[in-house]
Amino acid sequence: MKLKAYLPILDWGSRYNRQTLTSDLVAAIIVTIMLIPQSLAYALLAGLPPEVGLYASVLPLVAYAIFGTSTALAVGPVAVVSLMTATAVGRLAMEGTADYASAAIVLAALSGLILLAMGVFRLGFIANFLSHPVISGFITASGLIIALSQVGGLLGIRTEGHALPGLLTSIVENIGQINWYTVAVGAVALALLLWIRMDLKNWLARFGVPKGVAMVIVRAGPVAVVFLTMAWSVLMDLGAKGVALVGEVPQGLPMLSVPSFSLETVQALLLPALIISIVGFVESISVAQTLAAKRRERIEPNQELIGLGAANIAAAVGGGYPVTGGFARSVVNFDAGAATPAAGAFTAIGIAGATLLLTPFLAILPKATLAATIVLAVLTLVDFSILRKAWTYSRADFTAVAVTLGGTLLLGVETGIAMGVGASILLFLYRSSRPHAAIVGQVPGTEHYRNVKRHKVETLPGVLSIRIDESLYFANARYLEDYVAAQAAQVPGLTDVVLMCSAVNVIDMSALESLEAIQHRLSDMGVRLHLSEVKGPVMDKLAGTAFYAHLDGRVHLSQHQATEAIRQRREQPARDPDQPADAGISLT
């Protein structure tokens, strides 16, 4: 039972049969065809040789098949993580050097270890720091940066930087070096890829091609574009005309190796690895959960962390770079009928085969083809509608989107996401530091108590009843002190303050100290403090405190009981001075 929780393969593996095998094989073939050009392209985006993208699509898929819980998730290189890899590793080494490739491997290993640790120690909640506005702003900005970073590849000019200012400057500076053959290859590749995505399916349908076959042809389209531009490259000798080609790459699959860690590299890459891990996890889990729900399956987030951790460690061992679950490929995997994580393992075999077959020919592939593949893939990431949507919904959420978007575009991915996280936490604390609170009074003839500003209600003279619509914790504890003090100062002849706690889910120690302060101050003014409608778990905590022991007033089950008790005390003054009327009568 316990082992099965950590090794989901034992669970679905025990139920594996011919039918699931067939489904998985079909899905694997389609995903393999789709992954080949994407893997090559994303490696280029990460500043790595294209074959590294293929390497990163072999072992990680096998590792995820063993440890992952999603039946449809397809892991491998993805656009945003590739950009983040380029940003992180680019600070340590020059693109194209052996140091650069090995730093990318260390990054994958660190990311894997971080994800594993988060999974084992059940720290998946850390991902909650990335709010939806932050992720939306981040992904749109990343998409823009990635698209812009490929302009150089499409025009045949050099560009630099991983943020808007640097990229724009370098494009403007080098615009004179445009290579028109490269532009032609890029334009044709872009046009073909766009046509394949937008129209090919309908076109095939018009010719009576069955839907299933049409789908495979559409998925295979980008591979066809790769072969087409390869042929073009050879026939026209584009390399000699200044078109950047992929060039010689190592044949076959890489040797497995344990990545070598130098302490400085690890220190420099630890924070980027953490950010990559969290971003990758958030992307991956949301895809996995969306697809799992369609089949009423369950995703276990902490086990997903272990699955992704294993995948990244596998990426490091297999000579790749950081990977995560991709959206597009997972949807394709799902639509193609992948029934178990074994589909991923079969895809890995497919990619491994393709690597063996393809690497000899990659030398002649124009890089512009890969740039076109990237541009088309990331344009779906760019979605400015989030700005309008957030603006309409709440200014705080809009601010979080805008800060992340602006920070990422102008200062790069890591600074941008850190700014976004900081802003959203700050905005949240600010918002909850000024909770909604209302003075309440009795709706005549009922036991209901409502906001005096919104309803016709009755109040007892000298009694101030305040309803607080928020849990009480450090961020709003002092606001509560201020609020009660301000309100208390305005009531002439004040004798009693009642805090109505129906919407208070937690009282932390800061709030408890604030309640004590309120109690002391009211006591100095000769005013009694009461609480009403305190929830069970909150009352359990309060019961043992000095605040509760020294409370001048009482804790009443309901606001109405509080009012009635105060009214009764006034009507029967000092019946028996030794036993004050308010000694522990009503209490939850």
Add this chain to the structure above:
Amino acid sequence: MKLKAYLPILDWGSRYNRQTLTSDLVAAIIVTIMLIPQSLAYALLAGLPPEVGLYASVLPLVAYAIFGTSTALAVGPVAVVSLMTATAVGRLAMEGTADYASAAIVLAALSGLILLAMGVFRLGFIANFLSHPVISGFITASGLIIALSQVGGLLGIRTEGHALPGLLTSIVENIGQINWYTVAVGAVALALLLWIRMDLKNWLARFGVPKGVAMVIVRAGPVAVVFLTMAWSVLMDLGAKGVALVGEVPQGLPMLSVPSFSLETVQALLLPALIISIVGFVESISVAQTLAAKRRERIEPNQELIGLGAANIAAAVGGGYPVTGGFARSVVNFDAGAATPAAGAFTAIGIAGATLLLTPFLAILPKATLAATIVLAVLTLVDFSILRKAWTYSRADFTAVAVTLGGTLLLGVETGIAMGVGASILLFLYRSSRPHAAIVGQVPGTEHYRNVKRHKVETLPGVLSIRIDESLYFANARYLEDYVAAQAAQVPGLTDVVLMCSAVNVIDMSALESLEAIQHRLSDMGVRLHLSEVKGPVMDKLAGTAFYAHLDGRVHLSQHQATEAIRQRREQPARDPDQPADAGISLT
């Protein structure tokens, strides 16, 4: 009206009369007597010449009297801020150099500007980041560090560092150099000060001294100890016997000057200045509010920021160092009857006069006297009971105390407080990331819905009703997704999910996206999502969203209406297929 809000002096000044003048003068005399030895001592603690403490007790009091809102707050050098000053400035310059003193002035100026900016832009809520557990842990740790830092002064040995490890090491290393004359002076001063604080009042009462006179004598006690040890120093020629004396100091008051800012100094001191500003503000405001409440007066936190900002800028101009409102002196000021902030201005005049009179004689004062003054003052700060109290109340609060206490003791004030703030925010987000949620059912015969685990309730087959006891925001949005998915997967023949939102005070955009995800996933499973008991302000926001527009189910006023609507729909299936029974019937 507006000007009066920014210059409270215009308000109380217009009502000033002979009676308030008398009260203020009496309070000023008592506070002046108390402040003299404290100011000298705290400057020494900050690593500055003692007279700087006097300078810092003149102009800041005048500035606060003009801009502050508290009638009782006494600003000036305080122990914790002095330690923080020593830590921050000690990184930039050697103690005793001119650079050190001018860095302290820059620190005061920066702190003043930060406080002013926080006040003008109404950013006082930033202080909420310092939760009570963090402040308690921080102040206890600071008190311990300060006490330990004075051991050197009491034994006549050199000590170094502003955290436990360094201080302990240097005490152990130098223990051989103990000067027994210094020990004698320190021990006598400590014993006398302790006796003055503990017993002098009762002793005087026994001799029939009236209470008011006794109070003045007790306050003057520490000044007497200063003069006594000065006399001892002269008579026994302690300086020649190796006892550290204050030594020659500049005569009279310093020239006013605009502090000179170098960019590097500003950069190095910006973060410490921010921390000092916030810690000082939090200490000050809580003292001011406690005292104000006793007189039913109001403190305006944002105006307090401006008052403290002005005080710190005045400290910089007047050759001092960072100041804030002190607890002990403010209580004395209050008890002595200070009626308006003018008492502070009169105290300033008193200190200025004392500075002119005292500076010629300070040379012969043994530093051990000041060390004894500090030790006695800070021992009241040390309070380990907070650990037990927090442990009893909540593990999260205990962790925040322990992290702050340990971090401050071992790594110093700035790191310690940063760790505490980080820990408390993290713990809060963690706690609210796993909100209490319950499956609810109908209490038979009523319209009440309660937790199925705690009460005997009835549920409709195929209907899952979930009550969430927390506002929905980014930290728990994904937890909600998981929770709903997990629960939904367990109900056979599920047709409807109802989210009961009675305790949901806010739904932020992340939670909205999660609700959309939940809605999509349930929809894919053929399940309708309903909401019930959504609060007015939350509903206002939801009404304009795509989530609401595409909701398969409905928003019901009450949980009971939701259940009844589902029951009715089942009993009358597809009456009119063009007008589904659930089209917009019930809605807040």
